[in-house]
Amino acid sequence: MNRLSTPTAATPFTTPWGTFDLTRFPEDPRERLRAWDAADEYLLRHLAGESDSAQGEATELTGRTVVVLGDRWGALTTALAAALTTASTTPSTMASTALSTAAPVQISDSHLGRQATLANLARSGAAPDAARLLTTRETPPERIDVLLVRVPKSLALLEDQLHRLAPAVGPGTVVIGTGMVTEIHTSTLQLFERILGPTRTSLAARKARLIFCTPDPALDPGPSPWPHTYALPGDIGPASGRTVVNHAGTFCAERLDIGTRFLLGHLPVAAPGARVVDLGCGNGVLGTAAALASPGAELVFLDESHQAVASAEATFRANLGPDAPAEFLTADALGPDAVPAGSVDLVLNNPPFHSHQATTDATAWRMFTGARRALRPGGELWVVGNRHLGYHLKLRRLFGNCELVAGNPKFVVLRAVRR
Incomplete structure (x- = not known):
């Protein structure tokens, strides 16, 4: 449980692409629980090449379909929307992409999480189309280049969603999960391994870990057992x-x-x-x-x-x-x-x-x-x-x-x- 020393409705979240004031939903000035934690920080620092696990190499996001599964209060989506918007409008040696192409796709089961994401995106000054928000019941993108997974509390939901997303994951897809140490178990890693491909974890940083999965196109996970x-x-x-x-x-x-x-x-x-x-x-x-x-x-x-x-x-x-x-x-x-x-x-x-x-x-x-x-x-x-x-x-x-x-x-x- 992440608590601040004083009650506040919005708490600053510092990322490689800026600092954002984030809240849970509905907003409550007495709320002491943050809208982000060390697992969100660790993943974003890794993507920017700023963590020990990244070894100075940033993950290429520009012009790629980036899907964020299980983003709890929109912290990851808000930061990535800023990152991709900056990348798509800043001259570089890579081809520039339109904002609609750069928008990350969030997939969430939570109505509250969706509303928090919308509020946090608006608070950050993001354009209305800076992110595409889908529910777990809607059809996911046909192709996923970067899949980022905030490990959910429910192992069953993770299993079901990995099955739903597996057809869009190819051999070149970057798959990274994140969660607090207490949220990542052997059974969590076994799901990634069984449905997508070989899986390993990072060292812990501030009680958070990353999960690295290498998709195996020859793997046949079979159908989802749900419902x-x-x-x-x-x-x-x-x-x-x-x-x-x-x-x-x-x-x-x-x-x-x-x-x-x-x-x-x-x-x-x-x-x-x-x-x-x-x-x-x-x-x-x-x-x-x-x-x-x-x-x-x-x-x-x-x-x-x-x-x-x-x-x-x-x-x-x-x-x-x-x-x-x-x-x-x-x-x-x-x-x-x-x-x-x-x-x-x-x-x-x-x-x-x-x-x-x-x-x-x-x-x-x-x-x-x-x-x-x-x-x-x-x-x-x-x-x-x-x-x-x-x-x-x-x-x-x-x-x-x-x-x-x-x-x-x-x-x-x-x-x-x-x-």
């Missing part, structure tokens, strides 16, 4: 025995989360025509169960992860059919960009309490605040959470009320009503 499916247990109410579909990177892709299971045992029934939101939907188990328990309800599935929303839609369709009405939104915490204020009758929520490697209640607080804004008077927010997190205190502060619906030694189900 996975499993059947729900038979004792959880209307969703008993139903199919769950999980795209890579989705929370609890192999089994039912025990917190979700506890809420399923106390799931409220919505009236016909009621608008129900599965907030932070993950693979969509809660919303699908609500649709089965409440025929005629209008379901909305919302998550900031593109992989999660795709999983929720696949789960819903597998159980309700291809024509059943529902909305699937990639957005942040029921903010104004998601649903109109006062338009929702019931919100179901199993909030996360991690952001990458950091433990934080910021996401839960945004979800609760967004739910209160979205609910109609008399509308209800149902939350399941670990007992020790003390969500009842936040809900009472925000809603003015909070009822304990059910509890066990580990979890509580809470109900707050919009007055």
